[in-house]
Amino acid sequence: MNKEAPLSVVERDFILDALRENVRLDGRSADQLRSLTVSFGEEYGHVKVQLGKTSLIVRISSEVAKPHDDRPFDGIFNISIELTAMGSPAWENGRQGDLEAYVANVLDRVIRHSNALDTESLCILKGVSCWTIRADVHITDYDGNLIDASCIGIMAGLQHFRRPDAVVKDGQVIVYGLDERVPVPLNITHKPLSVTFHTFDEGKVVILDAARKEEQASEADVIIGLNNAGDVCYLSKFSGSPVDALVFVTKTTVALEKVKEINSIIDKALQADLAKRAKGGLAEQARAENDRLIG
Amino acid sequence: MSSPLILLPGDDVPADYLPSNASAPLRLGTGLRLLSQPNPTPASTPSNHVLTATQAGILSTDNRRNAVSILPSSNRRYIPTPGDLVVAQVHHSSADYFHCMITPQSPHALLGQLSFEGATKKTRPMLRGGDLLYARVLSTGLGAGTEVELTCVNPATGKAEPGGLGPLNGGMVFDISTGMAARLIRASSSSSDQEDGVAGLVVLDELGKKLEKAGGFEIAVGRNGKVWVDCSNSEEDAVKATVAIGRCLTTIDEHNLNPTDQRKLVTKVLRDMKIES
Amino acid sequence: MMGGPIASLHPLSRADGSASYKCPSTGSNVLGSVNAPVELPGRRDALKPEDATIEVFVKPGTAPSGVGERYVEGILRGALSRIVLGREKGYPRRGVVITLAILGGESIGRGGSYLPLLPALLHTSILALLSASVPLSMSLSATMLAVNPSGEIVRKPSITDARAAASLHVLAFTSKGHLLLSESEGRFNFDTWDKVYENALAVCHGTSTLSSDGDVAMTENMDTQPLEGFVRDTVEDHIRAEYAWKVDAA
Numbered sequence: 001m002n003k004e005a006p007l008s009v010v011e012r013d014f015i016l017d018a019l020r021e022n023v024r025l026d027g028r029s030a031d032q033l034r035s036l037t038v039s040f041g042e043e044y045g046h047v048k049v050q051l052g053k054t055s056l057i058v059r060i061s062s063e064v065a066k067p068h069d070d071r072p073f074d075g076i077f078n079i080s081i082e083l084t085a086m087g088s089p090a091w092e093n094g095r096q097g098d099l100e101a102y103v104a105n106v107l108d109r110v111i112r113h114s115n116a117l118d119t120e121s122l123c124i125l126k127g128v129s130c131w132t133i134r135a136d137v138h139i140t141d142y143d144g145n146l147i148d149a150s151c152i153g154i155m156a157g158l159q160h161f162r163r164p165d166a167v168v169k170d171g172q173v174i175v176y177g178l179d180e181r182v183p184v185p186l187n188i189t190h191k192p193l194s195v196t197f198h199t200f201d202e203g204k205v206v207i208l209d210a211a212r213k214e215e216q217a218s219e220a221d222v223i224i225g226l227n228n229a230g231d232v233c234y235l236s237k238f239s240g241s242p243v244d245a246l247v248f249v250t251k252t253t254v255a256l257e258k259v260k261e262i263n264s265i266i267d268k269a270l271q272a273d274l275a276k277r278a279k280g281g282l283a284e285q286a287r288a289e290n291d292r293l294i295g
Numbered sequence: 296m297s298s299p300l301i302l303l304p305g306d307d308v309p310a311d312y313l314p315s316n317a318s319a320p321l322r323l324g325t326g327l328r329l330l331s332q333p334n335p336t337p338a339s340t341p342s343n344h345v346l347t348a349t350q351a352g353i354l355s356t357d358n359r360r361n362a363v364s365i366l367p368s369s370n371r372r373y374i375p376t377p378g379d380l381v382v383a384q385v386h387h388s389s390a391d392y393f394h395c396m397i398t399p400q401s402p403h404a405l406l407g408q409l410s411f412e413g414a415t416k417k418t419r420p421m422l423r424g425g426d427l428l429y430a431r432v433l434s435t436g437l438g439a440g441t442e443v444e445l446t447c448v449n450p451a452t453g454k455a456e457p458g459g460l461g462p463l464n465g466g467m468v469f470d471i472s473t474g475m476a477a478r479l480i481r482a483s484s485s486s487s488d489q490e491d492g493v494a495g496l497v498v499l500d501e502l503g504k505k506l507e508k509a510g511g512f513e514i515a516v517g518r519n520g521k522v523w524v525d526c527s528n529s530e531e532d533a534v535k536a537t538v539a540i541g542r543c544l545t546t547i548d549e550h551n552l553n554p555t556d557q558r559k560l561v562t563k564v565l566r567d568m569k570i571e572s
Numbered sequence: 573m574m575g576g577p578i579a580s581l582h583p584l585s586r587a588d589g590s591a592s593y594k595c596p597s598t599g600s601n602v603l604g605s606v607n608a609p610v611e612l613p614g615r616r617d618a619l620k621p622e623d624a625t626i627e628v629f630v631k632p633g634t635a636p637s638g639v640g641e642r643y644v645e646g647i648l649r650g651a652l653s654r655i656v657l658g659r660e661k662g663y664p665r666r667g668v669v670i671t672l673a674i675l676g677g678e679s680i681g682r683g684g685s686y687l688p689l690l691p692a693l694l695h696t697s698i699l700a701l702l703s704a705s706v707p708l709s710m711s712l713s714a715t716m717l718a719v720n721p722s723g724e725i726v727r728k729p730s731i732t733d734a735r736a737a738a739s740l741h742v743l744a745f746t747s748k749g750h751l752l753l754s755e756s757e758g759r760f761n762f763d764t765w766d767k768v769y770e771n772a773l774a775v776c777h778g779t780s781t782l783s784s785d786g787d788v789a790m791t792e793n794m795d796t797q798p799l800e801g802f803v804r805d806t807v808e809d810h811i812r813a814e815y816a817w818k819v820d821a822a
Contacts, residue, residue, distance in 0.1 A: 005399035008384045009425040010523070014467040018534045027542060027567055041601075041676055053585055057603075057675055061634035084631055086605040086671040088586050089400050092613075093629035093671060136634050138673050140603060141586050299819055301808045303702070304655075305710030305747045326705070328657075349657055349707040351807045353815055369814055371705035372588040372608065374662035400610040401666075435661070474814070495817025549585075551816060 003097070004090045007216045015217040019205045025214070026052070030207045031254050036262065038156050038269040044183065045161030049153040052211060053143035056087075058135060058153035060161040064175060065132040067123065075122020075130040079107050079154060080137065087139035103146050106236065107137075110151055110194045110225035114233035117158055121187035124166050129173050131163055133186065144212040147223060151194045156266045158186055160273065191263055192233050194225040195255035203243050206251060208258065222247060224255040228263055302348035302365060313346070314358045324364020326350035369474020373398050373519040375432045375443045380480065382468060382517030383445060385426045393422055395430070395445060397519045404443035406430060411447045412455040420462055427463040427523065429515045459515055466513070466525030469541040475548040479516045497554045498543055501561045509536055509570060532570055539568045577802060579695065581810035582703045587671075589704020593696040594676065597728040598688045598716070601676030604696035606704040609666035624658030626668045630693065633674040644686040644693065648672075651712075651744060651753040652697055660707040668706055670697055678731050687757055688734050690742045691716050694753075695803065702807050712752055713776040713799035714744035717768050719760055725771050739764070743772035747800060776800050 007015075015025065022030065034052030041048065045060030067074055083091045083100045091097065111117075122131040135154045139146060162183035166175045198210040198218035210218060220240025226232045232252065237243055300312055314321065323329065323346070330347050348354075352365040375381070375397060383395035386403055394403040406428065408419050422428070430445040449456040471479070478494035485493055492500060499514070506512055510528030517523075522544060526536040542564050547557055577595055584590035587605035594601040612625060628645040631637060648670070656668060672693055680686060691714040698712050718729035718737035726733050734740055739758030746752050756765070778798040797805075812819055 005384075005396060006425065008427050008468060009423075010427050010463065010466060011468055012425070013465075014534075014537070018538060021534050023534055023538055023568075025538060025541065027538065027564070042599075043676060046676065055584075057673075059633050059675070061679070080636065082631065084629060084671045084673070085607050085669045086584065086587055086590070086603070086673060089588065089607040089610060089669075093627065093669065134634060138603075138631065138633075138675065140605075140673070141584050143586070299815070301811050303711050303747065303804055303807060304708035325661075326707070328660075349660065349709070350705045351702045351711075352705070352811060353818070366815065366818075367705040368582070368589065368703055368811075370582055370588065370703070372610075374609070376661075400607070402611055478817075551814065553817065 004088065004212065004216065007213060011213060012217045015214060016200055019200050019207065024207065026211065030205070031258075033209045033258060033261070034211070036152070036265055038152065038266055040156075040160055040269065040273040045157045047153050047157040047160060049149050049156070051145060051149045051152070051209070053141060054145055054149050055141040056146075056149055056153055057138045057140060058150070058157040059138070060154075060157040061134050061136070062161070062163040063132045063134070064124065064129050064166070064173065067127060067130040069127075072127035073123050074119045076132040077112060077117050077119055077122070077135075078132070079104065079112060079135045081107065081139070081150065083139055083142075087142040091142075099146070102238070103150060106147050106194065106223060106225075106234070107150055107154065109236075110192055110234045111154055114192050114225070114227075115189055116155065116192050118187040118189050124173055125168050125171075131166075133158075133161075133163070142212065144215045145196055145209050148194050148196050148209060151192075151225075152262060152266065155191055155193060156269065159188055159191075159266070159270055161186055190227045190229070190231070191266075192225050192227045192231075193259045193262055194223050194234065195251075195258045197222045197224070197247070197251050197255075199241070199243055199247070203241065203247065206247055208251075208254065222251065224248070224252055226252070226255060226259055228260055230256050300354045301352070302354055303351045304347075304349050306348045308346040308348065308354060308363065312354055312356060313363060314356050314361045319361040322360060322362035324355075324362055326352055326365025326367060327363065367474075369472045369477075371473055372401075373473050375404065375435050376518075377432050377434055379432045379518040380516070381430055381432060381445070381519045382463070382515060382521035382523055383428045383430050383519075385422045385424055385428065387424050388422065393428075395428065397443070397445075397517075402442070404432075404445050406445040406447070410445070411461055412453065414448075422462060427468065429460050429463055429517070429523070431460065459513075463515060463523050463525075465527055466523055467537050467541060468521050468523050469545055471520050471522055471544055471548045473518065473520045475544070476516055476518050476520050476522065479522060479544070480518065483514060483516060491554050495554065496547075496557070498547055498557045498561060501558055502540055502543060505561060505565055506536055506540075506570075512536060512540060514540075535568045535570055539564050539570060542568075576797060577695070577799075579699060579802070579806045581699055581806060587700075587704075589700045589702070589706070591696050591699030591703055592675075593692050593699060595692045595695075597730050598692070598734070599677040599731065600674065600689050600692040602672055602689070602692045602696040603675050604670065604672045604693075604700040606668065606670050606697075606700040606706060608668040608701075608704055608706050609663045610669060612667035612669075620665075622659060622664050624656065624663040624666055624668050626653050626656055626658070626670065628652070628670045628697070629672065631671065631673045632679060633676070634679045640680060640684070640686055644690065647690070647753070647755060648693060648697060651694065652701070654752060655708050655710055655712060655746065656701070657707040657709055663707070668701075670700065672696055685734075685740065685757055687740045687742050687755060688716060688729075688731060690714065690755065691744075694744055695799075698803065699806060703810070711747040711800075711803055712744050713747070713803055714742060714753065715772050715775040715799060716740065716742045717771055717775075719758070719764055719768065723764065725767055727771060727775055741765070741768045741772070743769065743776075745773060745776045745800070747803075749773070749777055774798075 047058045165181040225234030393406040433444045433446040447460040482493040482496040513525040515523040526533045589606040630641040694714040718726040719739045739760040744753035
């Protein structure tokens with residue numbers, strides 16, 4: 001049953017009528033993002049994203065593993081997303097629905113296939129050992145636009161994450177603990193994000209960052225994945241009514257603007273966290289010394 | 296009124312908090328159950344029954360009705376109770392019934408095809424999946440697994456009482472918490488001259504005053520956390536006014552705003568939406 | 573010194589009830605949601621007709637879920653079914669769906685012990701159930717104790733303490749002081765367990781004395797607040813905030 005309850009006729013009609021007058025339920029304009037906050041937890045790679053009422057947590061983790069036989073020089077990077085009843089009562093635990101597969105596929109294409117994370121830099125010893133980086137997306141509140149919110153979370157997480165340092169000595173791999181050696185940031189080649197648009201009224205109305213009810217009332221969705229430089233790495237229109245090709249052209253410009261806006265929000269959050277850690281690190285050292293004195 | 300008593304599951308209701316009217320039977324509301332307690336000294340107290348909370352919440356007593364209950368968490372899921380007004384959505388119809396959704400991920404409730412004011416086989420409303428209704432919960436049945444039944448008439452009079460029961464056309468529905476829905480029902484059924492309004496809500500009065508010039512609005516609040524709003528009298532401002540009302544109600548619910556902030560919010564939202572007041 | 577646990581009630585908006593809980597000594601951080609009463613499609617025939625079905629789903633933070641999660645789900649379901657009143661109005665034949673996501677702290681490796689996470693999982697569950705107003709006979713609190721190789725009992729063990737321990741014990745008590753759950757690992761004898769029980773009861777309910785009529789009388793422990801009181805305060809604070817419009821008017 002992994003489906004939200006259907007909209008009533010009243011809701012569907014009203015959302016469309018309002019959009020024709022350029023009015024959205026939360027008072028936003030068509031190309032306006034909901035308020036976005038990105039924050040980080042104590043561990044490296046723990047990100048919380050709040051996009052309007054949609055919220056999620058991403059955790060990045062690393063593990064030493066054997067590289068795939070056909071790519072001995074490459075590390076491994078996986079994105080895992082599982083929708084649970086936490087995000088929406090309509091989702092059933094332990095059962096994969098269409099939405100889950102769809103979101104996972106788009107995230108894979110936007111981030112993994114565009115080589116946002118340089119997997120070659122994850123190689124430790126050719127054909128023997130490499131780093132496996134895993135991004136776990138936990139949807140905690142679903143109110144539309146899972147894809148864009150997840151992209152933001154994963155990209156922020158990859159930039160925030162630090163893996164343990166590892167060296168090869170006499171053919172042996174030695175992994176140092178986070179407290180033994182300064183952990184290493186991941187090698188990010190570019191910062192792609194997705195921007196999702198929904199169309200209404202035979203494609204005449206196009207809005208971005210749709211909330212859940214707007215998504216349900218829409219005719220079709222268009223997803224554009226691109227980075228700050230404007231390189232488009234993903235473009236899709238999977239189902240629903242036809243969309244004029246011109247929409248892709250005009251909305252790519254809007255998407256680029258949004259990607260820049262979102263990336264600057266992520267950058268600011270990263271810098272604020274870095275500053276906090278620098279301060280906290282000093283305090284930590286002082287406390288450790290105090291403990292030693294007392295002990 | 297003494298300071299509110301908060302109970303957690305397993306806590307006993309202190310005897311001095313119970314309504315003191317001994318002649319009428321005590322009505323037990325939600326969140327409480329009667330337990331007989333093994334009493335070590337049977338001679339000391341005549342009654343060995345005790346009222347115990349099953350939910351966390353504020354103990355609420357009504358001396359007039361001789362009732363006692365626990366006010367539930369305002370975000371809890373709606374559980375149908377006879378007499379409640381709800382905004383229901385038709386899912387499909389069968390020979391005798393409309394099968395309606397009251398809360399998502401719950402079994403459908405039944406509404407008789409003839410349970411409308413003046414409905415006969417020929418004049419009954421033709422409703423389809425997705426249509427909305429304002430209805431009253433008639434019964435929830437006894438025992439496990441029985442179906443919830445709805446009605447759009449008062450079975451005693453055959454009239455749609457209170458007014459407004461029946462299909463809801465036009466307008467928009469907004470989702471609010473069940474706690475907010477209960478407060479809105481109290482606030483919309485009685486008008487108060489108090490500064491703080493009824494149940495801590497001044498938003499309806501405030502919106503009523505400010506939207507009067509624009510043509511006013513109609514509202515139907517369902518205990519199931521849905522509120523239907525219609526401003527079709529406002530003509531060209533209808534959509535904006537409806538969105539404004541929805542934003543006010545959901546924001547107050549989400550942020551638990553006090554009367555002063557409610558007034559500020561109404562002014563701000565109406566200005567945002569460019570509605571003359 | 574470390575502070576007490578940190579918890580919040582109803583941090584989420586879609587779920588019917590939710591809670592987060594962070595244990596300072598183990599660092600485990602759990603977010604939980606409860607949806608109830610809901611229809612469980614497809615499993616209707618398997619349900620007991622007169623009772624609610626409790627489902628627990630544990631989602632690890634940085635790994636796919638596996639046998640370890642199914643095992644701990646069983647433990648949680650067993651303990652929680654004893655306090656959920658599944659026959660109250662609206663609950664028979666419906667589901668109480670509890671979803672717990674592990675958001676912080678050291679992740680449990682394959683085949684690793686789930687005991688260090690169990691108290692946080694139990695506290696998150698009970699707080700989320702309370703936030704969803706699911707009818708309960710009583711509330712609960714839980715703690716983990718480690719017995720180190722020299723036989724001393726370590727209260728509030730860290731992950732390092734737990735790894736070095738000769739035996740690990742998780743005990744949960746109802747708000748009435750009954751033992752609700754006892755899970756142990758390692759080698760220990762009955763005397764040790766008795767000591768563990770006394771210590772766990774003290775952590776959850778304060779230093780306790782058994783009075784003549786069998787009721788447990790509670791007195792406040794001097795150094796830290798008993799966990800039972802912590803659960804109560806968290807819930808009361810939330811209710812006061814939620815009903816501020818009523819409390820202030822009174």
